[in-house]
Amino acid sequence: MEKEQVERFVKNLNLxxxxEVRSYQVETAISVLNKGNSLVVMPTALGKSYIALLITAEKARLGGRVLFLAPTKPLVNQHFKLISETLPYEVEVVTGSNPAKKRFYNAQIVCATPQVVKNDLKNKRLNINIFSLIIFDEVHRAIGNYAYSMIAEESKKSNALLVGFTASPSSERKKIEEICSKLSIENIEVRGEQDEEVKEYVNEIETEWEFIELPEWLKQLTKNLQNLILKTCEPLGLKNPSKRQLLEIRLATLSHLHHNPSGFKTLTIIAKAINLIHIAELLETQGLKTTIDFFNGMSKKKSKAVKELLKDDDFKKVIEKVASLIQEKKEHPKFDKLLEIVKEEVSKNHSVIIFAQYRSTVKQIVDLLEKNGIKARQLIGKSNSGMNQKEQVELIEQFKNNSFKVLVCTSIGEEGLSIASVDIVIFFEAVPSEIRLIQRRGRTGRVRAGRMIALISKNTRDEAYFWASRNKEKKMRKLLLKMKKNASVKQEEALKTEARKPVEEKTRELEKMKKVRLTDWI
Structure with missing residues (x-):
């Protein structure tokens, strides 16, 4: 698209x-407005928010009302800020912080969290038909029973344009098909870092994988635990048990429980084994403190599986050993490596985001950095006495303003947060999900080149997750391009057929086409 065309389109939006918008952003927005319900897939930092803004502006210009959904409160506030600063329309935020009696949805553009909207639809406090555009940010969440699913189903009763945005839908065809089916997707827009129109805007992200050798004392500890796992799983006939295998056996056992009361014993064995495997994973990938924190939480439970574990002499020896190693000031070697990396980055005045799976690890990292004179803060979710929306938003603003250089996050920091100045992202552990890999990595390289470092324990689950996420990311890209091609071919065929028909037949066929879903084309 020529520069003059882009400027003309933007000028008509009455911003x-x-x-500053890019030609591919305008092209994508126009394509969505012309082709109907769409899935937009684009790497982070390529401006999905601006594409959503352009579509929102056009619908609002024509008098339509817009519902803009995002999965977290900080992300909702981020979209609210961009829209309210750019568009000349009333905008409001609706989240769980607003009491039900004070949620009115009166503004022309509403930015909201999906759980609140789901509840208000369910309780008849909201009529979805008032909206002509509904945007689902981080639409990869629209699977299973997540709130997006119910909202999308209700939206089918309206004439609203549904648009989903994500950097990473999934590498599994079934999950992408589920998303497309729920949103009645008619069009897929895919832009990648190698596309000609995008290349000039892509900032390089240097990726490094630090493989860390476990010390002998930690190898021995995990070996003892592995022997206990094998002993526990003997009655199940499993020689190399995994969580997936155990969950499959659990599901099968539950389905036949009313015919086989002895299945309760099997369920206890499975629960014990899953707890043991989780403890082994914590030892290998997180460290001693997080392991003992999990044990302390588990010990408070009253289940038969926990009671049996607490009586097991071999298990007690493992936990006693963990406690004694903590007293000896031993810890996972990842912490020393992390400290080394962060010290170097902070000395260069670089900003750093560290991702860790568990709150216990996040706290331990912050304490370690602060002890070594590095100003760091934690960003965690609201549940279990975490951080409320106001605290999260204030902390993110402080980080943007360089009040501190290191932000340590759980998964709440993975999705959508636009912090332009992040120089490096560090994964404390590998993640098995291609979605989470892409989301975490995308926190850097937004306005300039960035770096990503992942800390991986050698010959552990960390390493398996590392390969799994990389392979899934490649598979996802190939799958999306194939689906886009199939959708385009189907649209072209439909248009050619429609052009050859008499006016009356064209009208009937166009009505049918509105009901066609992408899953019919695959």
Whole structure:
């Protein structure tokens, strides 16, 4: 698209403040507006928010009302800020912080969390038909029973345009098909870092994988635990048990429980084994403190599986050993490596985001950095006495303003947060999900080149997760391009057929086409 065309399109939107948009963003927005319900897949930092803004602006210009959904409160506030600063329309935020009696949805553009909207639809406090556009940010969540699913189903009763945005839908065809089916997707827009129109805007992200050798004392500890896992799983006939195998056996056992009361014993064995495997994973990938914190939480439970574990002499020896190693000031070697990396980055005045799976690990990392004179803060979710929305938003603003250089996050920091100045992202552990790999990595390289470092314990689950996420990411890209091609071919065929028909037949066929879903084309 030529520069003049882009400028003309943007000028017609009546924006109250000037924004810089790229030709591929305008092309994508126009394609969505012309082709109907769409899935937009684009790497982070390529401006999905601006594409959503352009679509929102056009619908609002024509008098339509817009519902803009995002999965977390900080992300909702981020979208609210961009829209309210750019568009000349009333915008409001609706989240769980608003009491039900004060949620009115009166503004022309509403930015909201999906759980609140789901509850208000369910309790008849909201009529979805008032909206002509519904945007689902981080639409990869629209699977299973997540709130997006119910909202999308209700939206089918309206004439609203449904648009989903994500950097990473999934590498599994079934999950992408589920998303497309729920949103009645008619069009897929895919832009990648290698596409000609995008290349000039892509900032390089240097990726490094630090493989860390476990010390002998930690290898021996995990070996003892592995022997206990094998002993526990003997009655199940499993020689190399995994969580997936155990969950499959659990599901099968539950389905026949009313015919086989002895299945309760099997369920206890499975629960014990899953707890043991989880403890082994914590030892290998997180460290002693997080392991003992999990044990302390588990010990408070009253289940038969926990009671049997607490009586097991071999298990007690493992836990006693963990406690004694903590007293000896021993810890996973990842912490020393992490400290070394962060010290070097902070000395260069670089900003750092560290991701860790568990709150216990996040706290331990912050304590370690603070002890070594590095100003760091933790960003965690609201549940279990965590951080409320106001605290999260304030912390993110402080980090943006360089009040501190290191932000340590759980998964809440993975999705959508736009912090332009992040120089390096560090994964404390590998993640098995291609979605989480892409989301975490995308926190850097937004306005300049960035770095990503993942800490991986050698010959552990960390290493398996590392290969799994990389392979899934490649598979996802190939799958999306194939699906886009199939969708385009189907649209072209439909248009050619429609052009040859008499006017009356064209009208009937167009009505049918509105009901066609992408899953019919695959």
């Amino acid at each position: 109250k403040s000037k924004i």
